[in-house]
Amino acid sequence: MLDKVLRIAELYDFYGALLTDKQQRCIEMHYLGDDSLAEIAEEFRVSRQAVHDILRRGEQLLVEYEEKLGLVERQRRDRETIAKVRACLEALPAETRRLPETDQALELLRQLTDR
Protein backbone atom coordinates (compact mmCIF):
# COMPACT_ATOMS: atom_id res chain seq x y z
CA MET A 1 0.00 0.00 0.00
CA LEU A 2 2.82 2.42 0.87
CA ASP A 3 4.37 1.67 -2.52
CA LYS A 4 1.08 2.52 -4.20
CA VAL A 5 0.72 5.79 -2.25
CA LEU A 6 4.28 6.84 -3.16
CA ARG A 7 3.70 5.92 -6.80
CA ILE A 8 0.45 7.89 -7.02
CA ALA A 9 2.06 10.88 -5.24
CA GLU A 10 4.95 10.81 -7.72
CA LEU A 11 2.66 10.63 -10.76
CA TYR A 12 0.37 13.28 -9.27
CA ASP A 13 3.32 15.62 -8.79
CA PHE A 14 3.97 15.49 -12.55
CA TYR A 15 0.54 15.08 -14.10
CA GLY A 16 -1.99 16.15 -11.43
CA ALA A 17 -2.74 19.44 -13.18
CA LEU A 18 -4.24 17.49 -16.11
CA LEU A 19 -6.97 15.96 -13.90
CA THR A 20 -10.34 17.56 -13.16
CA ASP A 21 -10.65 19.65 -10.00
CA LYS A 22 -12.67 16.90 -8.30
CA GLN A 23 -10.16 14.19 -9.22
CA GLN A 24 -7.35 16.39 -7.90
CA ARG A 25 -9.17 17.14 -4.65
CA CYS A 26 -10.01 13.46 -4.02
CA ILE A 27 -6.46 12.29 -4.70
CA GLU A 28 -5.03 15.02 -2.47
CA MET A 29 -7.38 14.13 0.39
CA HIS A 30 -6.97 10.38 0.09
CA TYR A 31 -3.32 9.90 -0.83
CA LEU A 32 -1.67 13.05 0.40
CA GLY A 33 -4.01 13.93 3.30
CA ASP A 34 -4.79 10.34 4.32
CA ASP A 35 -8.59 10.89 4.48
CA SER A 36 -10.78 7.79 4.26
CA LEU A 37 -13.26 7.27 1.41
CA ALA A 38 -16.09 7.83 3.93
CA GLU A 39 -14.65 11.21 4.98
CA ILE A 40 -14.23 12.36 1.38
CA ALA A 41 -17.75 11.13 0.55
CA GLU A 42 -19.13 13.22 3.39
CA GLU A 43 -17.22 16.32 2.26
CA PHE A 44 -18.49 16.01 -1.31
CA ARG A 45 -21.96 14.74 -0.30
CA VAL A 46 -21.65 11.74 -2.60
CA SER A 47 -21.55 7.98 -1.98
CA ARG A 48 -18.45 6.13 -0.91
CA GLN A 49 -18.68 4.24 -4.21
CA ALA A 50 -18.65 7.53 -6.15
CA VAL A 51 -15.44 8.60 -4.39
CA HIS A 52 -13.96 5.19 -5.13
CA ASP A 53 -14.79 5.63 -8.84
CA ILE A 54 -13.36 9.18 -8.99
CA LEU A 55 -10.11 8.01 -7.36
CA ARG A 56 -9.87 5.00 -9.64
CA ARG A 57 -10.42 7.09 -12.78
CA GLY A 58 -7.88 9.69 -11.62
CA GLU A 59 -5.29 7.01 -10.90
CA GLN A 60 -5.90 5.39 -14.29
CA LEU A 61 -5.33 8.72 -16.04
CA LEU A 62 -2.09 9.37 -14.14
CA VAL A 63 -0.81 5.94 -15.15
CA GLU A 64 -1.83 6.52 -18.77
CA TYR A 65 -0.06 9.90 -18.88
CA GLU A 66 3.13 8.26 -17.67
CA GLU A 67 2.77 5.41 -20.18
CA LYS A 68 2.50 7.98 -22.97
CA LEU A 69 5.03 10.57 -21.80
CA GLY A 70 7.42 8.69 -19.47
CA LEU A 71 8.54 11.90 -17.77
CA VAL A 72 8.67 10.43 -14.25
CA GLU A 73 10.90 7.66 -15.57
CA ARG A 74 13.04 10.21 -17.42
CA GLN A 75 13.50 12.18 -14.18
CA ARG A 76 14.40 8.97 -12.31
CA ARG A 77 17.16 8.20 -14.82
CA ASP A 78 18.42 11.80 -14.73
CA ARG A 79 18.62 11.70 -10.93
CA GLU A 80 20.60 8.46 -11.08
CA THR A 81 23.06 10.13 -13.43
CA ILE A 82 23.30 13.20 -11.17
CA ALA A 83 23.96 10.93 -8.18
CA LYS A 84 26.86 9.39 -10.14
CA VAL A 85 28.28 12.86 -10.89
CA ARG A 86 28.11 13.71 -7.17
CA ALA A 87 29.85 10.43 -6.33
CA CYS A 88 32.63 11.31 -8.81
CA LEU A 89 33.16 14.73 -7.22
CA GLU A 90 33.03 13.33 -3.71
CA ALA A 91 35.73 10.80 -4.69
CA LEU A 92 38.15 13.58 -5.67
CA PRO A 93 41.30 13.95 -3.52
CA ALA A 94 40.72 16.13 -0.42
CA GLU A 95 42.72 19.12 -1.71
CA THR A 96 40.60 19.18 -4.88
CA ARG A 97 37.34 18.81 -2.99
CA ARG A 98 38.22 21.92 -1.01
CA LEU A 99 38.45 24.06 -4.17
CA PRO A 100 35.57 26.55 -4.51
CA GLU A 101 34.72 25.22 -8.00
CA THR A 102 34.11 21.71 -6.62
CA ASP A 103 32.13 23.07 -3.75
CA GLN A 104 29.91 25.14 -6.00
CA ALA A 105 29.40 22.23 -8.41
CA LEU A 106 28.23 20.01 -5.54
CA GLU A 107 25.87 22.70 -4.29
CA LEU A 108 24.33 23.08 -7.78
CA LEU A 109 23.89 19.30 -8.05
CA ARG A 110 22.07 19.30 -4.72
CA GLN A 111 19.68 21.96 -6.05
CA LEU A 112 18.88 19.68 -8.99
CA THR A 113 17.77 16.76 -6.84
CA ASP A 114 16.40 18.38 -3.65
CA ARG A 115 13.20 19.66 -5.10
Next chain:
Amino acid sequence: MLDKVLRIAELYDFYGALLTDKQQRCIEMHYLGDDSLAEIAEEFRVSRQAVHDILRRGEQLLVEYEEKLGLVERQRRDRETIAKVRACLEALPAETRRLPETDQALELLRQLTDR
Protein backbone atom coordinates in the same frame (compact mmCIF):
# COMPACT_ATOMS: atom_id res chain seq x y z
CA MET B 1 8.47 31.77 -37.85
CA LEU B 2 11.64 29.83 -36.97
CA ASP B 3 11.03 30.64 -33.30
CA LYS B 4 7.53 29.23 -33.59
CA VAL B 5 8.73 26.05 -35.30
CA LEU B 6 11.35 25.48 -32.61
CA ARG B 7 8.82 26.13 -29.86
CA ILE B 8 6.26 23.72 -31.33
CA ALA B 9 8.97 21.09 -31.86
CA GLU B 10 10.06 21.45 -28.23
CA LEU B 11 6.51 21.17 -26.87
CA TYR B 12 5.77 18.30 -29.25
CA ASP B 13 8.82 16.42 -27.99
CA PHE B 14 7.35 16.49 -24.47
CA TYR B 15 3.60 16.31 -25.01
CA GLY B 16 3.06 15.04 -28.56
CA ALA B 17 1.99 11.60 -27.35
CA LEU B 18 -1.10 13.19 -25.74
CA LEU B 19 -2.43 14.39 -29.11
CA THR B 20 -4.64 12.37 -31.46
CA ASP B 21 -2.93 10.39 -34.23
CA LYS B 22 -4.12 12.89 -36.84
CA GLN B 23 -2.88 15.90 -34.85
CA GLN B 24 0.48 14.17 -34.38
CA ARG B 25 0.79 13.31 -38.08
CA CYS B 26 -0.11 16.86 -39.19
CA ILE B 27 2.34 18.49 -36.78
CA GLU B 28 5.10 16.08 -37.80
CA MET B 29 4.53 16.74 -41.50
CA HIS B 30 4.19 20.50 -41.19
CA TYR B 31 6.68 21.45 -38.49
CA LEU B 32 9.17 18.61 -38.52
CA GLY B 33 8.86 17.54 -42.18
CA ASP B 34 8.23 21.00 -43.62
CA ASP B 35 5.25 19.94 -45.76
CA SER B 36 2.84 22.70 -46.85
CA LEU B 37 -0.80 22.73 -45.77
CA ALA B 38 -1.75 21.88 -49.36
CA GLU B 39 0.49 18.80 -49.38
CA ILE B 40 -0.92 17.56 -46.06
CA ALA B 41 -4.47 18.26 -47.27
CA GLU B 42 -3.82 16.09 -50.31
CA GLU B 43 -2.37 13.26 -48.21
CA PHE B 44 -5.39 13.22 -45.88
CA ARG B 45 -7.92 14.04 -48.63
CA VAL B 46 -9.32 16.95 -46.64
CA SER B 47 -9.44 20.71 -47.29
CA ARG B 48 -6.54 23.04 -46.62
CA GLN B 49 -8.75 24.74 -44.04
CA ALA B 50 -9.31 21.41 -42.24
CA VAL B 51 -5.53 20.88 -41.98
CA HIS B 52 -5.17 24.43 -40.69
CA ASP B 53 -7.76 23.71 -37.98
CA ILE B 54 -6.16 20.40 -36.95
CA LEU B 55 -2.75 22.09 -36.66
CA ARG B 56 -4.16 25.00 -34.72
CA ARG B 57 -5.98 22.73 -32.27
CA GLY B 58 -2.89 20.57 -31.79
CA GLU B 59 -0.72 23.62 -31.14
CA GLN B 60 -3.26 25.00 -28.65
CA LEU B 61 -3.25 21.71 -26.76
CA LEU B 62 0.56 21.61 -26.61
CA VAL B 63 0.61 25.15 -25.20
CA GLU B 64 -2.09 24.25 -22.65
CA TYR B 65 -0.18 21.17 -21.49
CA GLU B 66 2.89 23.29 -20.89
CA GLU B 67 0.84 25.95 -19.07
CA LYS B 68 -0.50 23.25 -16.75
CA LEU B 69 2.61 21.11 -16.29
CA GLY B 70 5.55 23.41 -17.04
CA LEU B 71 7.86 20.47 -17.77
CA VAL B 72 9.63 22.09 -20.73
CA GLU B 73 10.40 25.09 -18.54
CA ARG B 74 11.56 22.79 -15.73
CA GLN B 75 13.95 21.06 -18.16
CA ARG B 76 15.23 24.43 -19.38
CA ARG B 77 16.10 25.47 -15.82
CA ASP B 78 17.72 22.11 -15.08
CA ARG B 79 19.87 22.40 -18.20
CA GLU B 80 21.00 25.87 -17.16
CA THR B 81 22.06 24.48 -13.79
CA ILE B 82 23.87 21.58 -15.45
CA ALA B 83 25.69 24.03 -17.73
CA LYS B 84 26.86 25.88 -14.59
CA VAL B 85 28.13 22.63 -13.06
CA ARG B 86 30.09 21.93 -16.27
CA ALA B 87 31.52 25.44 -16.19
CA CYS B 88 32.67 24.88 -12.58
CA LEU B 89 34.42 21.63 -13.50
CA GLU B 90 35.98 23.14 -16.61
CA ALA B 91 37.35 25.97 -14.46
CA LEU B 92 39.25 23.54 -12.22
CA PRO B 93 43.07 23.71 -12.35
CA ALA B 94 44.54 21.61 -15.19
CA GLU B 95 45.97 18.89 -12.92
CA THR B 96 42.52 18.39 -11.35
CA ARG B 97 40.77 18.38 -14.69
CA ARG B 98 42.99 15.50 -15.77
CA LEU B 99 41.81 13.30 -12.88
CA PRO B 100 39.58 10.40 -14.03
CA GLU B 101 36.83 11.46 -11.57
CA THR B 102 36.54 14.90 -13.21
CA ASP B 103 36.59 13.39 -16.64
CA GLN B 104 33.84 10.92 -15.81
CA ALA B 105 31.73 13.65 -14.16
CA LEU B 106 31.96 15.79 -17.32
CA GLU B 107 31.03 12.83 -19.51
CA LEU B 108 27.95 12.10 -17.36
CA LEU B 109 26.89 15.75 -17.52
CA ARG B 110 27.14 15.63 -21.30
CA GLN B 111 24.82 12.60 -21.33
CA LEU B 112 22.26 14.62 -19.37
CA THR B 113 22.06 17.44 -21.89
CA ASP B 114 22.83 15.77 -25.26
CA ARG B 115 19.58 13.96 -25.68
